[in-house]
Amino acid sequence: MAIADASGGARPGTARATNPWLIAVVVAVAVFMEVLDTTIANVALRYISGGLAISSDEASWVVTTYLVSNAIALIASSFIAQRYGRKRFYLICLATFTIASVMCGLAWDLPSLLVFRMIQGFAGGGMVPVSQSILTDAFPPQKRGQAFAIFGVAVVVAPVIGPTLGGYLSDNFSWHWCFLINGPVGVFAFALVYFLVQESTDAKEKREEMRRKGIRFDLVGFALIATFLGALELVLDRGQVEDWFDSTFIIVATAICIIALVIAIPWLMTTKNPVIDISLLAKRQFLSCMIVMLAIGAILIATTQFVPQVLQENYGYTATWAGLALSPGGLVTMFMMFMVGQLTSIFQPKYLIAIGAGIIAFAMYDMTRLNPDLNFGFFVVSRLYLGLGLPLIFIPITAASYYGLRADQTDQASALINAARNTGGSIGVSVASNVLAHREQWHQSRLVEHVVPSDPNYFNTISNLQNFFVERGSSAIDAQNQAIGFIGWQIQEQASYLAYIDVFHVLAIISACAIPLALVLRKIDLKSGGGPAH
Incomplete structure (x- = not known):
């Protein structure tokens, strides 16, 4: 240059x-x-x-x-x-x-x-x-x-x-x-x-x-490294969606990732211009x-x-x-x-x-x-x-x-x-x-455990919310649905x-x-x- x-x-x-x-x-x-x-x-x-x-x-x-x-x-x-x-x-x-x-x-x-x-x-x-x-x-x-x-x-x-x-x-x-x-x-x-x-x-x-x-x-070495990185990214990106190793796709992608790495190491160590x-x-x-x-x-x-x-x-x-x-x-x-x-x-x-x-x-x-x-x-x-x-x-x-x-x-x-x-x-x-x-x-599952009618805090909260919505013109049934919906939204937000x-x-x-x-x-x-x- x-x-x-x-x-x-x-x-x-x-x-x-x-x-x-x-x-x-x-x-x-x-x-x-x-x-x-x-x-x-x-x-x-x-x-x-x-x-x-x-x-x-x-x-x-x-x-x-x-x-x-x-x-x-x-x-x-x-x-x-x-x-x-x-x-x-x-x-x-x-x-x-x-x-x-x-x-x-x-x-x-x-x-x-x-x-x-x-x-x-x-x-x-x-x-x-x-x-x-x-x-x-x-x-x-x-x-x-x-x-x-x-x-x-x-x-x-x-x-x-x-x-x-x-x-x-x-x-x-x-x-x-x-x-x-x-x-x-x-x-x-x-x-x-x-x-x-x-x-x-x-x-x-x-x-x-x-x-x-x-x-x-070194086309072979490049292909092996590219395969390793590509397969690794597939596993990381799709693991949660595919339920990790319960998925055949994730198992195959992981196997390809490992195999590519295992083959790449000796190849890169022995080839002339890696x-x-x-x-x-x-x-x-x-x-x-x-x-x-x-x-x-x-x-x-x-x-x-x-x-x-x-x-x-x-x-x-x-x-x-x-x-x-x-x-x-x-x-x-x-x-x-x-x-x-x-x-x-x-x-x-x-x-x-x-x-x-x-x-x-x-x-x-x-x-x-x-x-x-x-x-x-x-x-x-x-x-x-x-x-x-x-x-x-x-x-x-x-x-x-x-x-x-x-x-x-x-x-x-x-x-x-x-x-x-x-x-x-x-x-x-x-x-x-x-x-x-x-x-x-996980957090949503833990929070939902407390949303039960037998819980005094939940009972008081749902009652207060129903009263709130009724005061603003909702019927008793609509107010109950709105209160339950609001609590559900709060759980998701939290x-x-x-x-x-x-x-x-x-x-x-x-x-x-x-x-x-x-x-x-x-x-x-x-x-x-x-x-x-x-």
């Missing part, structure tokens, strides 16, 4: 000198659009469900399908970019993503929408790691923390802005515009990349060397960072879906206002990204990551205070805590995860870290959905609140588990700079 030093001067291996900060902005625009689509449809799921006449569970596939296909593509993207040219691959991905986005907006039923979302996810998965490689080439090590701060704004703030923008478009136009909006932005980003980013001579030489050596893509360098997972430093990224991806995506959902379902907010509850947290995240970019050159990443995980765990625990009397400000403040914690993880994990790796391992490491974030997000949404459904049923509280308890535990993982990371040389990350 076009490479320049920190002041804009050309460095060796450059096709054409371009100011690195301009490159960072161009890359951030394209990645912002791609990451935005992980959450822009979240608050529009009710509109999508109604528009396509599908259930809310089916509508949630619009989110998880994108995340899984995105994670699968991330695994293959680094090799394809090196083998066939970074710029060429990046432009193809950007163009495909833009076209698929428009087609999502024009989708006529659920299958067509999911197909276009998969294409969109595959294309988007190729953009992120290549973007990181561009930044790594463009900036010297001592400037990469600041460069990745700009990149981090796109990665972390985009999922937060997504619900606000998606809510506004859904309320004032239609859910289709959540996808159609990518059309003009994609064309603009394509033009910027085409004219400003150039292939470096180093990248060209490496591509020619790969051709001379006849290095081919799609995943499995030796990276044997490194304590890198594996710990991957697990932390899985957890944080789960928190980021799950909360971005379920906070707007509870605001719409239980508090009667519009999609726009549900999204706006997340926006202040996005502004805090944007500010913190640049601050943390400076802190990474002063403090060890392990401590920053641990502090960030602690703040996020507190934010999730704070959400367990959910009750019907909460106002808009509570959700804004809770999201501010999350906005403080996320940057303390996303930026430092860049330096921590790439410390000690060889130069030829950074591209694969970048793909794996990104795949971990998206896979974690997909798993987070699925786990939270299952916890919500199961615990809502069960819903309690189930959401359980979801946030689970997310708090997941966040807390990241703290000890962060503390076992090795100390790094702060002067060496970081490699590519999320």
